[in-house]
Amino acid sequence: MQYRFSYHIHGYRREEEVGVIQKSLYLIRIYIYYRGTDMTKKLAALDVNKCIGCMECMFACTRRVGRGGFDKSAIRVRSAGGIERGFVIVVCRACENPPCAKVCPTDALRERKGGGVILNEDKCIGCGFCAQACIMGAIFWDGERNKPIVCKYCGECANYCVHNAIGLVEVKAEAEAEE
Amino acid sequence: MLLTKAKEMNRVLYIDLTKKDNKIEDREDLFDEYLGGSGVAIKLLEEECPKGVDPLSAGNPIIFAVGPLTALYPSASKTVAMFKSPLTGNLGESHTGGRSAMAIKLAGYGAIVIKGSSDIPLYLAIHGDEVKFKDASSIWGIEAVAVGRILREVEPGAGVRTIIRIGRAGEKMVRYACAVCETYRHFGRLGLGAVMGSKKLKAVVISADKSIEIPKEKRKEYKKVYDEIQDVVVETDAMEKYHDLGTAGKIYEMNKLGGMAYKNLESASAPEEIAREFSGENIAEKYLSRRVSCAHCPVGCIHLASLRELYEPGYYFKTSTIPYDNETIYALGFMLGMKSAEDYLRLIDMVDRIGMDAISTGVTLAWVTEAYERGIITKEHTDGLEFHWGDVQVYSEAIEKIVGMPNEFYQNLAKGVEHASSVYGGQDYALAFGGNEMPEYHTGIACYLNNLTGARHSHLDSAGYDLDQKLIGKEFTLEEVVKGLLKEEEWRQILSSLVVCFFARKVYSAERIIKALDAIGIENWTEEKLEDLGSVIHRAKMDFKFREGFDLAKLRIPKRIFEVPTPHGILKEGDIRKAIEIYGEMIFYSHSSSKL
Numbered sequence: 001m002q003y004r005f006s007y008h009i010h011g012y013r014r015e016e017e018v019g020v021i022q023k024s025l026y027l028i029r030i031y032i033y034y035r036g037t038d039m040t041k042k043l044a045a046l047d048v049n050k051c052i053g054c055m056e057c058m059f060a061c062t063r064r065v066g067r068g069g070f071d072k073s074a075i076r077v078r079s080a081g082g083i084e085r086g087f088v089i090v091v092c093r094a095c096e097n098p099p100c101a102k103v104c105p106t107d108a109l110r111e112r113k114g115g116g117v118i119l120n121e122d123k124c125i126g127c128g129f130c131a132q133a134c135i136m137g138a139i140f141w142d143g144e145r146n147k148p149i150v151c152k153y154c155g156e157c158a159n160y161c162v163h164n165a166i167g168l169v170e171v172k173a174e175a176e177a178e179e
Numbered sequence: 180m181l182l183t184k185a186k187e188m189n190r191v192l193y194i195d196l197t198k199k200d201n202k203i204e205d206r207e208d209l210f211d212e213y214l215g216g217s218g219v220a221i222k223l224l225e226e227e228c229p230k231g232v233d234p235l236s237a238g239n240p241i242i243f244a245v246g247p248l249t250a251l252y253p254s255a256s257k258t259v260a261m262f263k264s265p266l267t268g269n270l271g272e273s274h275t276g277g278r279s280a281m282a283i284k285l286a287g288y289g290a291i292v293i294k295g296s297s298d299i300p301l302y303l304a305i306h307g308d309e310v311k312f313k314d315a316s317s318i319w320g321i322e323a324v325a326v327g328r329i330l331r332e333v334e335p336g337a338g339v340r341t342i343i344r345i346g347r348a349g350e351k352m353v354r355y356a357c358a359v360c361e362t363y364r365h366f367g368r369l370g371l372g373a374v375m376g377s378k379k380l381k382a383v384v385i386s387a388d389k390s391i392e393i394p395k396e397k398r399k400e401y402k403k404v405y406d407e408i409q410d411v412v413v414e415t416d417a418m419e420k421y422h423d424l425g426t427a428g429k430i431y432e433m434n435k436l437g438g439m440a441y442k443n444l445e446s447a448s449a450p451e452e453i454a455r456e457f458s459g460e461n462i463a464e465k466y467l468s469r470r471v472s473c474a475h476c477p478v479g480c481i482h483l484a485s486l487r488e489l490y491e492p493g494y495y496f497k498t499s500t501i502p503y504d505n506e507t508i509y510a511l512g513f514m515l516g517m518k519s520a521e522d523y524l525r526l527i528d529m530v531d532r533i534g535m536d537a538i539s540t541g542v543t544l545a546w547v548t549e550a551y552e553r554g555i556i557t558k559e560h561t562d563g564l565e566f567h568w569g570d571v572q573v574y575s576e577a578i579e580k581i582v583g584m585p586n587e588f589y590q591n592l593a594k595g596v597e598h599a600s601s602v603y604g605g606q607d608y609a610l611a612f613g614g615n616e617m618p619e620y621h622t623g624i625a626c627y628l629n630n631l632t633g634a635r636h637s638h639l640d641s642a643g644y645d646l647d648q649k650l651i652g653k654e655f656t657l658e659e660v661v662k663g664l665l666k667e668e669e670w671r672q673i674l675s676s677l678v679v680c681f682f683a684r685k686v687y688s689a690e691r692i693i694k695a696l697d698a699i700g701i702e703n704w705t706e707e708k709l710e711d712l713g714s715v716i717h718r719a720k721m722d723f724k725f726r727e728g729f730d731l732a733k734l735r736i737p738k739r740i741f742e743v744p745t746p747h748g749i750l751k752e753g754d755i756r757k758a759i760e761i762y763g764e765m766i767f768y769s770h771s772s773s774k775l
Contacts, residue, residue, distance in 0.1 A: 078337050
């Protein structure tokens with residue numbers, strides 16, 4: 001039996017026809033990726049003073065879907081009111097108890113264990129409440145599809161941050177460090 | 180919004196400031212054949228710029244062009260501006276980075292042509308397909324930095340836009356006024372600011388609202404090629420050379436080599452303590468506050484200094500952020516005999532705010548100082564100012580007067596050193612080539628051939644200073660030098676058509692360019708084809724120059740450069756004239772439509 005299967009993994013959207021065994025393997029992989037408790041990662045601005053404003057992270061995020069630009073990017077860098085003041089990096093900080101999930105009327109945004117959210121696009125009706133609820137401004141909008149753009153914590157952007165301004169960090173490790 | 184077909188990325192936006200009207204045309208024909216950037220810009224200039232037009236009249240077009248690699252590959256971050264230069268009266272071409280290239284491309288344009296002249300001060304707000312003419316009367320007369328600050332708040336598109344604007348120098352049509360881009364980047368040379376001023380165009384805001392789709396079958400390859408280029412950008416010496424200390428990092432060595440024009444080329448190296456004061460190391464240690472980059476370039480070569488100074492008794496301090504680099508240290512530091520880096524920073528801050536090209540300003544003021552010391556220029560001319568080397572206060576006042584133009588002398592200074600020296604004398608030490616004030620290098624014959632024959636009379640045309648340094652201790656013939664320069668200038672036409680930053684020139688080899696183009700669906704380019712195109716674009720520029728009256732035989736060469744030894748010894752005028760002749764023959768024979 002063939003299943004038509006669409007999913008996001010490591011930030012990539014994939015669609016394929018798979019058999020039942022293949023499907024199970026994928027599901028397990030996805031489960032491990034999203035539910036792994038000790039290994040839950042999030043993207044963090046490690047040192048905003050090191051940011052040179054090159055926007056490579058923004059380009060990297062949209063490049064995942066085969067585009068040049070940043071209309072699919074879940075990260076933004078802009079000057080803090082003039083370049084002399086440095087830059088601001090806006091990206092989902094994977095809040096515990098995230099406000100965006102609280103206001104979602106259709107349960108499209110689900111809390112991720114360890115912080116942050118997972119978006120189920122099929123459930124999303126594009127009301128935009130989540131974006132309004134995020135006072136960090138870290139939920140961006142995909143005007144083409146009328147859906148929110150939420151960071152998937154895949155770390156693709158960080159791979160291109162030559163100056164180590166952003167990086168993928170383990171949620172647990174960070175929590176311990178804060179204590 | 181998505182740009183999928185090549186033709187959507189090859190749109191040219193035509194703006195008419197006289198009629199306050201605009202239209203968009205697909206110019207696939209141009210982009211297919213000439214890639215983009217310089218290649219497309221020179222063709223648009225041929226179409227739009229009538230022969231013999233006054234550069235400060237409505238007939239002179241401004242062309243901004245980006246290229247096929249823009250927004251798609253790292254360090255493809257520059258915009259080419261083309262116009263007829265009010266400084267040289269001939270081809271004007273200037274490049275800038277900042278966010279300009281990304282913004283133009285992702286607003287959906289390959290090039291923007293601005294024609295006509297407005298009756299009232301205007302600024303253009305281009306947000307994707309929407310083009311608005313906005314009244315700029317209230318920001319007319321305001322300095323370039325503040326205009327950016329104001330428009331940043333009025334216009335949308337924070338983070339994904341460019342704000343190109345002029346200062347008071349541009350409004351007053353100082354012939355070497357620049358256009359400032361994102362506060363710290365400039366279309367510096369050849370007077371784009373004056374052309375904008377003549378059109379009453381105070382600023383152009385362009386914001387991005389689109390992205391470019393990579394053909395499905397190419398996506399894997401695109402990512403692979405992208406990563407390869409990214410790795411090379413990060414791993415070549417570009418990072419170290421341009422990020423760590425920036426271009427200022429080579430100041431000390433250049434001075435030690437004896438290739439650095441000091442005090443209007445009184446000598447080719449400054450005393451040791453001056454060289455140490457202006458070295459990249461010293462400025463970085465004392466003043467460097469931040470390094471930033473252009474959009475989509477990981478290098479971060481832009482160095483910003485922070486200067487805290489007491490400006491009034493009673494603990495009134497101000498802290499200014501000031502960009503510095505190699506060429507401005509030369510022009511406003513070495514050329515003017517400055518003694519401290521702090522004074523140099525003050526001058527660059529002033530030049531930046533007022534919106535003038537730092538190199539032309541420095542060289543012009545250096546000529547004034549020497550002419551004043553020799554008695555050709557007196558206090559009568561200077562409106563009371565006494566020029567002495569290193570006097571930052573007088574230089575600041577002089578810059579203010581060049582823009583204010585209180586008398587005929589300053590009106591003449593505002594037309595550049597070539598013009599001023601033709602009025603007052605002292606041409607032997609008026610250091611301009613082809614009408615453009617000279618860059619720092621006094622390294623040998625190649626740098627001066629570069630200044631004389633380069634299409635823009637800019638050191639970046641054919642990098643003669645680089646060739647000079649490579650030839651130290653070697654035997655060479657004039658033919659070899661000319662050939663080397665011509666080959667370099669032709670190849671750089673490809674880089675500036677793609678448009679990639681010259682700092683990444685080692686990354687973008689022919690092989691990688693072909694791969695990069697192929698991976699985004701622009702196929703069938705070969706190394707040979709690229710090289711041919713480089714020479715075609717170069718000849719097109721030279722043709723434009725000849726059309727506008729450029730004559731290799733009539734190039735003025737200031738005597739001063741033959742009086743001071745270079746690292747290659749004293750230069751001979753005969754050699755340079757001979758080499759120019761060889762250059763003429765080379766471009767004439769290889770392209771029959773060139774007229775000599």
